Amino acid sequence: MIKRLGIYEDKRKRTHTPEGYELLTHSSGPISYDFNWHLGYYWTYFLQGLKEKKFLATKCHQCGRVYMLPRQVCGRCFVEMNEWVEVGPEGVLEGFTIVRFPYVDPNHGGMKEVPFTSIWVKLDGADTRMMHYCNEHDETKLEVGMRMRAVWAEERKGSIHDVAYFEIVK
Numbered sequence: 001m002i003k004r005l006g007i008y009e010d011k012r013k014r015t016h017t018p019e020g021y022e023l024l025t026h027s028s029g030p031i032s033y034d035f036n037w038h039l040g041y042y043w044t045y046f047l048q049g050l051k052e053k054k055f056l057a058t059k060c061h062q063c064g065r066v067y068m069l070p071r072q073v074c075g076r077c078f079v080e081m082n083e084w085v086e087v088g089p090e091g092v093l094e095g096f097t098i099v100r101f102p103y104v105d106p107n108h109g110g111m112k113e114v115p116f117t118s119i120w121v122k123l124d125g126a127d128t129r130m131m132h133y134c135n136e137h138d139e140t141k142l143e144v145g146m147r148m149r150a151v152w153a154e155e156r157k158g159s160i161h162d163v164a165y166f167e168i169v170k
């Protein structure tokens with residue numbers, strides 16, 4: 001049977017092609033991958049800093065701009081940055097989103113617990129903002145421009161999760 005496809009039809013729900021051929025599906029089952037990922041100099045230095053409760057940013061020697069997260073090359077001057085400066089651990093909330101729809105969390109493969117709050121925070125001393133989580137899930141208590149502080153994980157392994165979350169500075 002040929003089914004006419006509407007323009008707004010969800011293509012993932014198709015069972016047949018417009019010509020009437022059945023679309024085949026194949027289940028591969030769970031996949032397990034063991035691999036190492038080389039982080040490179042900049043990410044290694046940054047993550048080592050988090051282990052010691054330090055936010056290490058790169059500073060451009062030409063324009064003075066401080067990058068958090070650190071970058072190798074200044075986006076304005078296109079020069080390599082080799083100067084490291086410590087920023088934070090407090091900063092200013094520059095934006096937030098409270099997420100209420102669960103999705104697969106790539107950190108463990110299970111569903112991410114909701115609600116959670118994604119934030120953009122500009123750490124003191126930095127000129128760029130970083131993304132992380134906040135422990136406040138009530139949007140009436142969050143306001144762009146308010147002060148935030150990093151809360152460190154008890155056990156730190158050299159991961160972005162060494163910062164457990166950010167909290168409002170009262």
Ligand SMILES: [Zn+2]
Pocket residue numbers: 060061062063064065074075076077078
């Ligand atoms: Zn620069």
